[in-house]
Amino acid sequence: MQMRAGYYTGDRTYEVREIPDREPEDDEVKIEVAWCGLCGTDIHKFEGKNGASPVIPPIILGHECSGIVTAVGPKVKYFKPGDRVAADPSYGCGKCSYCQQGLPNFCLERHGVAKGFSDYVYPPEQNVYKVSEKLDLKNAAFAEPLSCVIHGLDLIQIRSGSAVVIYGLGSIGSLMLQMVKLSGASVIIVVEREKEKQKLALELGADYAVDDKEIEKLAETFNIDYVIECIGLKATMEQSLKIAGKNARVLLFGLGDPDEPVSMNQFEAYTKELSIYTSYLNPNTTKRAVALLESRKLDTDAIISASLDLEEMGEELKTQKYAKKGKVMVRLTGKH
Ligand SMILES: [Zn+2]
Ligand SMILES: [Zn+2]
Incomplete structure (x- = not known):
């Protein structure tokens, strides 16, 4: 099977490519992405500047995604197909000297594990957080920025x-x-x-x-x-x-x-x-972010300026028409 992914291909260009879809391995959770927020760092990358890490195109954009689990790797313990989830895109190995001190934001092996401008992402189980029925998946995609x-x-x-x-x-x-x-x-x-x-x-x-x-x-x-x-x-x-x-x-x-x-x-x-x-990234704060979003104490709908399809993001990255007004949400399945 093929899936779509939205790439920054260098020199202020964006392209939606078809790439092979795959099954999850080991402790990976396969998530069918529902929504992904457009972040200021995505725009930074598109403009040739570095985000939290150096940028070497082509790269898939997006890191603020929510969705539904469709398959799990053989070592996954706590998730099953059908679970509603949000992903923390920042991987911490749990073993290096920084992770040992509770500072996964400085992990020596840190890398993005949920590039949300795509139909599927495959983060390891430790980066996946359950989202209750109370919380719309579009709002759940705020877990990372929050x-x-x-x-x-x-x-x-x-x-x-x-x-x-x-x-x-x-x-x-x-x-x-x-x-x-x-x-x-x-x-x-x-x-x-x-x-x-x-x-x-x-x-x-x-x-x-x-x-x-x-x-x-x-x-x-x-x-x-x-x-x-x-x-x-x-x-x-x-x-x-x-x-x-x-x-x-x-x-x-x-x-x-x-x-x-x-x-x-x-x-x-x-x-x-x-x-x-x-403040550098989001060490050990995603669980609390999801809890706050579920509590409905924050109005995230008021912040959203547009919901766009993956194919519309090239234009948006260039003009930032809606990003200037608020949060742009990228619609993958668009499930709620
Ligand atoms: Zn972000
Ligand atoms: Zn580490």
């Missing part, structure tokens, strides 16, 4: 009653905002230039939605305890450090350009006793 958000928030440990600024209301910023709301912040400010996204920010629970000029004024009226940067531009990352208050924690979550290093005034940072965090 697991990354949870890791970032685990690192900065927001204390109740704090003032929090979030830069950017893309799909990650929208998840961050809702998670920060759940964490008991007293004030949430979203920095976003687009009026439509400002409106969405207020609907999703922000107290203020302002642009990058207005934030400088507003930051004088609060001591900003946390800043979460979800854009990745040099200018907004630098401003994040500037508006952060005394004893603040700044999380640089947006994927920055390696050729555009951020400059900071270390003396100013010293007088504020600033803590700067970065």
